[in-house]
Amino acid sequence: MTTLTQDLSLFSQAMNLRTQRHQVLASNIANADTPNYKARDFSFENAMQNAMAGSVGGSVSMTTTSGRHLAGSNAGGSAALQYRKETQSAVDGNTVDMDVERSQIAENAMQYQIVSQLISDRIKGMRSALSSTNA
Amino acid sequence: MSLFNVFQVASSAMTAQSMRLNAVASNLANADSVVSADGKPYRAKQVVFEATPMGDNGELSKGVRVRQVVEDAAPPRMVYDPKNPAADEKGYVAFSNVNVVEEMTNMISASRSYQTNVEVMNTAKTMMLRTLQIGQ
Numbered sequence: 047m048t049t050l051t052q053d054l055s056l057f058s059q060a061m062n063l064r065t066q067r068h069q070v071l072a073s074n075i076a077n078a079d080t081p082n083y084k085a086r087d088f089s090f091e092n093a094m095q096n097a098m099a100g101s102v103g104g105s106v107s108m109t110t111t112s113g114r115h116l117a118g119s120n121a122g123g124s125a126a127l128q129y130r131k132e133t134q135s136a137v138d139g140n141t142v143d144m145d146v147e148r149s150q151i152a153e154n155a156m157q158y159q160i161v162s163q164l165i166s167d168r169i170k171g172m173r174s175a176l177s178s179t180n181a
Numbered sequence: 182m183s184l185f186n187v188f189q190v191a192s193s194a195m196t197a198q199s200m201r202l203n204a205v206a207s208n209l210a211n212a213d214s215v216v217s218a219d220g221k222p223y224r225a226k227q228v229v230f231e232a233t234p235m236g237d238n239g240e241l242s243k244g245v246r247v248r249q250v251v252e253d254a255a256p257p258r259m260v261y262d263p264k265n266p267a268a269d270e271k272g273y274v275a276f277s278n279v280n281v282v283e284e285m286t287n288m289i290s291a292s293r294s295y296q297t298n299v300e301v302m303n304t305a306k307t308m309m310l311r312t313l314q315i316g317q
Contacts (some may be wrong), residue, residue: 166315
């Protein structure tokens with residue numbers, strides 16, 4: 047069984063990435079009428095896998111040459127942004143498809159709430175485990 | 182908290198869209214103006230949007246700003262009305278070059294974009310409130 051700290055760091059990483067994605071999608075929607083703006087996004091799955099690989103016995107780990115060096119984690123980075131494939135080209139060179147962006151932002155917000163619910167449940171579980179000894 | 186950047190981005194878009202709406206209002210109001218402040222026929226004004234980085238996240242969050250307001254280059258609308266004091270020697274009056282249909286569609290587009298940005302802001306707010314409720 048994973049510890050509460052491990053779980054929480056995983057969840058907070060997921061929340062961080064969801065927040066970043068929300069920013070990217072909000073930028074797309076804000077620039078829906080900007081000429082030559084290209085819509086951007088990143089794959090949450092890939093970013094999360096990268097983050098997990100970095101924090102759990104990682105692919106790239108920092109070398110410590112002294113006992114007083116901190117281990118450091120690769121978990122905090124931001125995701126690699128990509129350009130969205132355009133479905134219908136616009137005259138002004140803008141590639142924002144409002145339907146796609148709105149559905150993605152709704153999905154992203156829902157996933158964020160799921161993660162926050164999971165954190166709450168995890169803490170609730172720990173609380174009930176703590177209180178059951180007193181009963 | 183980087184969700185605050187979403188507020189900045191959405192509000193910049195709302196400001197830009199309301200400037201666009203302002204230009205539309207001024208164009209529609211002057212659709213039948215014969216002279217503007219400089220003595221020449223009124224020319225339709227259009228805003229030019231530009232993506233601009235917001236907050237400290239670089240590529241991640243891009244807001245909008247109005248780079249400039251340009252005047253429509255279309256020729257003035259010529260109407261034959263010899264009785265009009267502004268008529269030229271051939272009897273034509275140069276009215277503003279505002280295309281009312283274009284302005285109406287512009288207005289609808291601006292108001293829809295504004296609404297969508299309000300929605301984005303509300304979503305971000307809901308997400309933040311959910312974060313505050315963790316563990317309760």
